[in-house]
Amino acid sequence: MDGTPLVDALSRFARNVAKGSGSTDVLHELMAQVTELLVLCGAAVCLVDGRRLRFVSASVAFLEDLERLQERQQVGPSATAVHTRQVVSIPDLATASQAADWPDFAEAAVQAGVRAMVAVALKAEGGPIGALSLYSCQPRAWSPADLRAAILLTEVAASHLAFAKALEEQRRAGERLQEALASRIVIEQAKGVLATTHGLTIDEAFALLRKHARDRNARLRDVAAAVVDLGVRLQLSAADPAGAEDVEGNG
């Protein structure tokens, strides 16, 4: 294979996942580029989930059953690629000796019209995180250039996946902080409202808010929101002095 189509595929891939694409988009782009570049009948991706390989996505629907069979049995070309960290290249599923390791998968593949396969591990710093499988509907002697193209695209995609994951974590962290901040603001507001409506100090208002939430097994934030947004008044209990200990007694 000439190098230029590979460069085109690599650059198309990079351009299509700019601006912080999520992992789903990255995987779809990987399958699309490799399918077009190597003229395949389809591609699929599975990812390591705990100790199991989980099917994630296929570029065409007819590969899904096959991938799910591999997921159930945890054996097949992708599983081998992940475990051995080697590229698995099968020129003909009907005759290949490797197929003996996963006879059910090989038989189902041939029945589905698949004849040749390649599986490449998606590698991250800590080890393989999944695999890309390439499906050909004719027997195919995969050339070194074919394999190199698959490896390079997979390598680029793995970097993008790690990036997407880091970005998603960062976004979630931001959301959690935003949520915490919103909670704190509404709690501050509720303290102010209670202090005014119930004639309490800010500390007493907070103690009342906390007691109310605890007694009802409710979140402090929800009670605070009810006080602020709905004007809910809380019951003052005489037996339970809200202010705890008066620490400013000598003032």
Next chain:
Amino acid sequence: MEPDDGLAGLLVDFSRTMLTEFPVQDVLDKLVTRVVDLFPVTGAGVTLLRPDLSREYVAASSAAAEQIEELQIEHREGPCRLAFMTGDAVAVPDLRAVRAYPVFGPAAMAAGTAAIFSFPLRHGAIRLGALDLSRDTPGQLTPDQLEAAQTLADVAAAYLLNAQVRSQTQQEAEAYRERALHDPLTGLANRALLFERIEHAAAQATRTDARSAVIFADLDGFKAVNDRYGHAVGDQLLVGVARRLSGVVRPGDTLARVSGDEFVVLCEGVGSPDEVMSLARRIKATFDRPFELNGLTLHMTASLGIAHSGPNLPLSGDLLREADAAMYRAKRAGGGVSQAVILTDAETAGRARFVAKPAESYTKKCSAPDPGGASPAPDPGGIHQPQAQPFQSSGC
């Protein structure tokens, strides 16, 4: 060498920069250093431009290539600028033949450049800057080479955009974090940040035997100020106290406002208890001068509780609790006083002992493992010491 091979390799290398600390610099450094081997050129430079055409970043393969970038920025003309503005590649195979750059052209030739090719770094309608390839002899690049260079510029732009998204996300999270971890009134750390720092200090302490200390400072009579003059004055007072305390803590100390009028200083990496007591004295001294607020003159004092960990004692919330308890004892002693506790090494002490002394000297507490999990009861003899006034209090 097969040129496409190098190109593909460079495209793969670009992707490796995605998780580095400085992805923008890394992508552009890779681009300019590798591109000179892939094309028949003598220099490569990139200038990232802002929409107002001011410079954001410059990367270059050599000092000469950097000069080409600088000259275009300085003279506000050149192919780089044109490529950026039009979004199309600009080829100048012979600078002598071009009159479009009356200032930059001669300057570039004087600097040894004879030909220059500029490729916009673009993504859709977005343009980030341009890649300049320069030659020291006149000459054209082939259409394939021009196309390949533009591809590299576009892919670099895609990675720059990813880096941009990442830094924006980081900044947003950081802004939320800042707001979530600070007291909006005084700008000091809040309780959440204090606990985070304590956890961090605890982790450090187990590794390095560093000692830590916590000083709890509670204003005396703050409630009375609030009741008498209103919350606005109370708030101003808290801001004033925060400002004064910020001026006396050591660099690296965490100063937090944990509730109404309670301030906490977490000191990490403390050498000796004397260092902490010296800080406590400085804190006390910040109350020597009255606070002038809205024409009011408020003489304030604070009660201090000080807890200092001995070596090899893993720091935990215990230190905070001890400092808090010491502060309450100071409070009960009439306010304006300090109480100190040292938590020392469990290894050298046998069973829990507790020797309490008035402030300025220390309450020594050997924290042997306590089977009940409860804090050992303090020796009452040294706790209630109303006469203990080691730091002169001005009264309220």
